[in-house]
Amino acid sequence: MKDTTEKKTDFDLLAHRVLSGGTITRGEAAAVLRSDDDELLAVLQAAFRVRVRHFGRRVRLHVIENAKSGMCSENCRYCGQSADASGVPVYPLKSVDEILADAHEASQAGAYRYCIVTSGRAPSTAELARLCEALRRIRAELPIHTCASLGLLTAAQAHELKNAGLDRYNHNLETSARFFPTTCTAHTYADRLATTRVVKEAGLELCSGGLFGMGETVDDRVALAFALKEAGSDAVPVNFLNPRPTTVLAEQPRLKPAECLRILAMLRLVLPDREVRVAGGREVCLGAMQPLALFAADSIFTRGYLTTPGQGIAQDRTMITEAGFILAGIDH
Numbered sequence: 001m002k003d004t005t006e007k008k009t010d011f012d013l014l015a016h017r018v019l020s021g022g023t024i025t026r027g028e029a030a031a032v033l034r035s036d037d038d039e040l041l042a043v044l045q046a047a048f049r050v051r052v053r054h055f056g057r058r059v060r061l062h063v064i065e066n067a068k069s070g071m072c073s074e075n076c077r078y079c080g081q082s083a084d085a086s087g088v089p090v091y092p093l094k095s096v097d098e099i100l101a102d103a104h105e106a107s108q109a110g111a112y113r114y115c116i117v118t119s120g121r122a123p124s125t126a127e128l129a130r131l132c133e134a135l136r137r138i139r140a141e142l143p144i145h146t147c148a149s150l151g152l153l154t155a156a157q158a159h160e161l162k163n164a165g166l167d168r169y170n171h172n173l174e175t176s177a178r179f180f181p182t183t184c185t186a187h188t189y190a191d192r193l194a195t196t197r198v199v200k201e202a203g204l205e206l207c208s209g210g211l212f213g214m215g216e217t218v219d220d221r222v223a224l225a226f227a228l229k230e231a232g233s234d235a236v237p238v239n240f241l242n243p244r245p246t247t248v249l250a251e252q253p254r255l256k257p258a259e260c261l262r263i264l265a266m267l268r269l270v271l272p273d274r275e276v277r278v279a280g281g282r283e284v285c286l287g288a289m290q291p292l293a294l295f296a297a298d299s300i301f302t303r304g305y306l307t308t309p310g311q312g313i314a315q316d317r318t319m320i321t322e323a324g325f326i327l328a329g330i331d332h
Contacts, residue, residue, distance in 0.1 A: 009035065015046035018272050019053055029222045032266040037258050047265035047296035054273045055298040058328035059320045060113065061313070062147075062277065062301050063106035068093040068118035068127070074151075074186040076174075077248040078214055078241060093118060093127050099134040100141070107144040109313050111302070112328055114138070115147040115170065121187065122151040132164035139165035147207055152187065153195045158202035168205035171195045172237065176223035179216045196231045208233040209279070212263050213241035213255040221263060225270040236267055236274055238297070240281030254281070257289040264296035275299055283311050291323035 009031040014024050035043050070090030072079070094102075099116060106114040116131065123131065131148065138146060148161060149170035161169065173192055174180065180189040199206045208231060210224045228236055240260050243252050255263075260281075267276050277299040278286075286293055293300075302316040320327055 008039075011035075011039070011042045011046035012049075014269055015049040018050050018269055024269050026222050026226060029225060029266050029270055030218050032269065033218045033221060033262050035262060040258050040261060043262055043265045044292060044295045047268040050268050050272045051276075051296055051298060055275075057325045058298065059294060059325045060275075060299040060328045061109075061111045061316065062113045062115055062299055063109065063111040063303055064115040064117055064301050065099070065102045065106070066119075067099055067102075067116050067131075068120065070119055072119040073121050074184065076184045076186075078183060078211055079244070079247065093130060096130055096134045096137065099131075100137050103134075103138045103142055103144060103146075107142050109303075110317070110327065110329070111144060112299070113145040113147055113168070114142075115149065115301075117149040117170075118151070120151055122153065123157065128157055128160060132160060135161070135164040135166050149207075152191055153198055155198045155201065158198045158204060162202045162204050166204060168207050168235065169199045170207035170237070171199065172209050172211070172239075173224060173227055173231070174210050175214065175216050176220035176227070178223065179214075179220045183214060193231065196233070200232055205234040206232060207235040207237060209235075209237035209239065209277070211239040211241055211280075212260070213252065213281070213285070214249060215252060221266070225267055228274075229271055233271070233274060235277060235299075236271060237277045237279040237301070238264060238267060239279045240285040242281040242284050255285050257286050257292075260285050261289065261292055261296070264293055268296040277301065291319055294320065294323055294325050 009028065014028055018024060032043055070088050103114045118127065135146060138144065145167050147168040147170055148166055158169065171192060175183060177189045196206055196208055208228055212221060240255050241249065241252060242254065243250050264276060264278065276297045278293045278297045279301045282290060282300065300316065302313050317327060
């Protein structure tokens with residue numbers, strides 16, 4: 001009689017292969033995402049083994065600053081600052097002094113990296129000049145690492161930011177090439193890939209991740225992970241959709257905590273030595289299971305996420321240390 005028992009994935013074996021210098025396949029990545037709740041601890045243990053090899057138990061704090069809000073021409077369905085949404089604060093690019101003051105505040109709070117974010121398709125010439133001046137002053141006055149997320153970039157703009165002292169540039173692929181057109185039509189997936197290439201060619205670190213929970217499939221999530229690997233992403237911010245009231249995705253249900261944890265574990269196994277950061281939606285989607293995210297991820301955004309607040313730096317620091325992890329300073 002034919003055995004119809006479904007063969008279970010050996011997650012410990014996957015971790016061993018990755019730790020031995022091998023890789024997991026797309027099918028195995030999908031198996032991580034399709035694992036059931038009874039297997040969750042085994043999935044997290046596999047991810048944790050890989051995480052500890054490359055990052056120990058340290059956790060880096062990143063502070064994100066919304067330096068320019070609203071007024072965006074793009075129609076990203078998930079974004080509260082998109083052309084189709086309303087209700088968020090609207091203000092132009094902050095002054096150099098304001099950006100510098102925010103960087104000082106982040107540094108004093110113990111953040112490893114300060115991330116400057118602006119709304120819009122791409123920075124104007126005047127905006128780029130102001131941001132470069134702010135970056136030069138941050139570099140001169142503070143030990144904090146920097147990142148910027150300003151939209152689409154040209155090669156010349158990427159080099160200008162690099163010369164001003166920027167360490168890293170963020171430009172998320174967000175989802176798979178197949179699913180992307182359902183999330184935005186104002187620009188293309190190819191546009192996003194082009195920006196990731198100019199960032200790497202300029203010698204900047206690439207921060208590129210995604211947003212999960214928009215209605216994408218397991219295969220879309222796997223495709224994104226491998227696209228990030230191919231793009232050479234040095235850091236992978238992992239956002240979980242926290243639907244904004246005025247956006248097209250306002251009624252989209254939030255992901256369950258276990259699903260979020262499986263996504264983080266899959267990304268760790270596909271991208272073993274890359275920084276994996278828990279970003280937007282952390283508190284609302286993971287809830288009481290937030291500390292478990294640290295078994296796969298090695299960094300978090302703290303304080304807030306552009307248009308939504310977080311639980312705060314003090315609570316995040318307590319969560320990290322009580323879970324047995326170590327806050328990493330600037331020199332780690």
